[in-house]
Amino acid sequence: MPPAQSQSAVLIAGSAADDSARSPQPEETPLHLTPLLGKTPLVFAVQALVELGVKRIVCLGWDEPERCQAQLQSGQQWGCDIEWHSIAGPEHAFQRLADLAPDDGPFVLATTCTLMRPELSKAMAAGTLFEPAMPALATDHKALWNWAWLDRGLCRVLGDQHQWRDWPTALASVCTESQSAPALSLMDGSAILAAIAVLLKREFPVVLDASEVEPGIFLSRNVVIHPTAEIQAPFYAGPDVEIEKYCRIGPAVAISKRTHIGQRCQITHTQIGPDSWIGESLDIHESVVFRGIIWSSKHQARMTIFDAVILSQGVAPWKWSTAMASLLERSLALLLWLLMLPVWVPMTLWSWGSASLRKPLDLVQPDISHMAIPTVTYTSWLNAHPGTRGWQHLVGFVLPNLGGVLAGRWFLLGARPRSLEEWSLLPASHQRWLATKPSGLIQEEWLLNIQKTDALQSMVIERYQEVRAHSVIYKLGLLWRYLRACLLQPRPVMNQARKTLNDRVEPSPP
Amino acid sequence: MIELSQVLHEHVNELTPKVKSLDASNVSAFKDLMRERVKDKPSLLLNLEHVEFLDSSGLGALIWLLREIESQAGQVKLCSLQKPVLMLLEVVRMHRVFDIYSDPQQAMTSWAK
Numbered sequence: 001m002p003p004a005q006s007q008s009a010v011l012i013a014g015s016a017a018d019d020s021a022r023s024p025q026p027e028e029t030p031l032h033l034t035p036l037l038g039k040t041p042l043v044f045a046v047q048a049l050v051e052l053g054v055k056r057i058v059c060l061g062w063d064e065p066e067r068c069q070a071q072l073q074s075g076q077q078w079g080c081d082i083e084w085h086s087i088a089g090p091e092h093a094f095q096r097l098a099d100l101a102p103d104d105g106p107f108v109l110a111t112t113c114t115l116m117r118p119e120l121s122k123a124m125a126a127g128t129l130f131e132p133a134m135p136a137l138a139t140d141h142k143a144l145w146n147w148a149w150l151d152r153g154l155c156r157v158l159g160d161q162h163q164w165r166d167w168p169t170a171l172a173s174v175c176t177e178s179q180s181a182p183a184l185s186l187m188d189g190s191a192i193l194a195a196i197a198v199l200l201k202r203e204f205p206v207v208l209d210a211s212e213v214e215p216g217i218f219l220s221r222n223v224v225i226h227p228t229a230e231i232q233a234p235f236y237a238g239p240d241v242e243i244e245k246y247c248r249i250g251p252a253v254a255i256s257k258r259t260h261i262g263q264r265c266q267i268t269h270t271q272i273g274p275d276s277w278i279g280e281s282l283d284i285h286e287s288v289v290f291r292g293i294i295w296s297s298k299h300q301a302r303m304t305i306f307d308a309v310i311l312s313q314g315v316a317p318w319k320w321s322t323a324m325a326s327l328l329e330r331s332l333a334l335l336l337w338l339l340m341l342p343v344w345v346p347m348t349l350w351s352w353g354s355a356s357l358r359k360p361l362d363l364v365q366p367d368i369s370h371m372a373i374p375t376v377t378y379t380s381w382l383n384a385h386p387g388t389r390g391w392q393h394l395v396g397f398v399l400p401n402l403g404g405v406l407a408g409r410w411f412l413l414g415a416r417p418r419s420l421e422e423w424s425l426l427p428a429s430h431q432r433w434l435a436t437k438p439s440g441l442i443q444e445e446w447l448l449n450i451q452k453t454d455a456l457q458s459m460v461i462e463r464y465q466e467v468r469a470h471s472v473i474y475k476l477g478l479l480w481r482y483l484r485a486c487l488l489q490p491r492p493v494m495n496q497a498r499k500t501l502n503d504r505v506e507p508s509p510p
Numbered sequence: 511m512i513e514l515s516q517v518l519h520e521h522v523n524e525l526t527p528k529v530k531s532l533d534a535s536n537v538s539a540f541k542d543l544m545r546e547r548v549k550d551k552p553s554l555l556l557n558l559e560h561v562e563f564l565d566s567s568g569l570g571a572l573i574w575l576l577r578e579i580e581s582q583a584g585q586v587k588l589c590s591l592q593k594p595v596l597m598l599l600e601v602v603r604m605h606r607v608f609d610i611y612s613d614p615q616q617a618m619t620s621w622a623k
Contacts, residue, residue, distance in 0.1 A: 301593035
């Protein structure tokens with residue numbers, strides 16, 4: 001067989017675990033775009049290929065091609081040329097491979113399912129399979145999706161006789177030689193969690209974008225850790241991570257950028273973020289957390305939690321400016337109460353007389369102490385609850401809880417979609433419009449993949465936004481929007497959606 | 511509207527709410543239903559096989575139930591939890607507060623011991 005002449009590679013982006021319970025993130029985020037120590041498996045694979053000496057990479061994929069292209073761009077930043085080819089699905093991967101294979105000699109066939117670091121110590125021949133040098137690092141090295149040196153002829157055999165999902169057996173059947181290389185499975189969520197521990201222990205040769213401040217503890221810039229928080233190696237924190245007091249974090253925890261961990265959390269063997277808010281006193285183990293989505297390796301199940309009380313429990317540090325803002329906030333709440341006084345007085349009298357009108361709503365603040373789990377009790381009139389809309393919400397939920405609003409719980413107010421169903425009814429253009437607004441609800445940002453360069457947009461939790469936004473203008477705007485929505489527009493969300501849609505269809509003249 | 515099925519064993523009252531989501535929209539109705547059925551029945555087995563989603567008010571209802579039953583010197587056990595619900599209980603540390611069993615038979619056996 002001829003020695004390797006070209007420095008080309010074909011990288012197939014996709015995992016058999018996508019669209020399954022083994023994929024840790026929302027359905028629209030495939031494994032190769034899952035955060036892994038500040039990068040993604042896609043970027044790790046490209047960097048490994050460049051280190052191998054590859055100058056031209058052809059990427060082949062079917063999941064989220066635009067996001068992949070946005071990450072890789074032309075490849076200039078990695079020191080190579082990258083071109084992206086989209087295919088309809090994984091069943092076409094091997095067939096397309098023969099067309100895309102360079103005709104000037106062998107090339108590296110790589111996959112994002114496995115991270116390998118092969119070395120080009122000698123000229124490689126087509127039909128060489130890279131096998132794991134450290135089998136213990138691969139979760140199940142028998143099923144590892146190895147990289148290989150192939151040529152166009154072997155690709156035709158693969159396309160004619162094999163399916164992409166049979167990668168390990170297909171590659172083994174066409175390769176006649178093997179060479180050992182460090183390998184790490186990134187096949188599914190559990191493998192990614194295992195890989196984090198291996199990478200942080202420096203048992204696999206990659207460069208991390210962080211400083212090792214103590215053995216096994218990697219911190220990026222602008223990381224804030226409270227002195228009472230306990231960190232156990234191995235641990236990684238990306239840029240702008242905040243960890244509050246009495247937390248116990250580690251071992252094998254990776255926290256991606258712009259993530260906040262609330263007080264007294266206990267976290268082990270977990271990947272969190274980016275742009276996530278973790279509430280107080282939560283126990284998270286063997287999980288991948290991305291904003292409001294928690295995937296558990298133990299249960300092999302994913303859960304979406306869009307509950308601001310569980311997810312966030314933000315307490316801003318005391319400052320003069322925040323104290324003044326708080327005073328203004330209460331003044332605004334008082335203004336609202338005065339406005340609503342003609343309704344509040346008869347409703348209160350009526351609720352005293354009629355037990356069926358008034359119902360308590362207990363929301364839980366998680367805590368460890370048995371039987372002392374604190375609950376915040378809100379009052380509901382007319383069967384209203386935080387998810388109801390318009391007049392029913394104003395009269396039935398906000399009005400009886402005006403004391404809470406006076407105490408600063410502004411999250412009781414809201415005029416935005418409160419469920420994924422409600423959100424999905426909105427036109428896409430309106431979803432985009434809402435997502436740029438600072439008082440947005442978390443789900444909007446999850447679904448829209450907000451630009452990561454914009455810290456303001458990527459803050460995802462309503463409570464966090466509420467805690468953060470202490471400006472008078474924000475509070476006035478919130479009050480104004482709420483009152484206008486309740487008093488003038490009984491269905492504010494849908495009305496605004498129609499308006500946005502009309503604006504898009506019939507743009508107003510300049 | 512919440513449907514609640516009830517099976518009275520010798521010492522244990524097994525209740526199964528037939529609802530997919532226990533959240534702020536139906537938690538008051540759930541508590542009203544439970545209030546009548548747990549009176550003077552100190553051992554309660556809550557079968558959550560139909561519940562796929564809990565929010566914090568649903569968790570609040572479980573805590574309320576625990577307090578009600580323990581004030582009667584009784585015991586609450588949960589069984590047949592779906593994975594997301596179990597995950598949520600673990601995340602907020604409530605799996606340490608409740609006795610959780612995979613199925614009703616296992617829970618009944620634990621009472622028999």
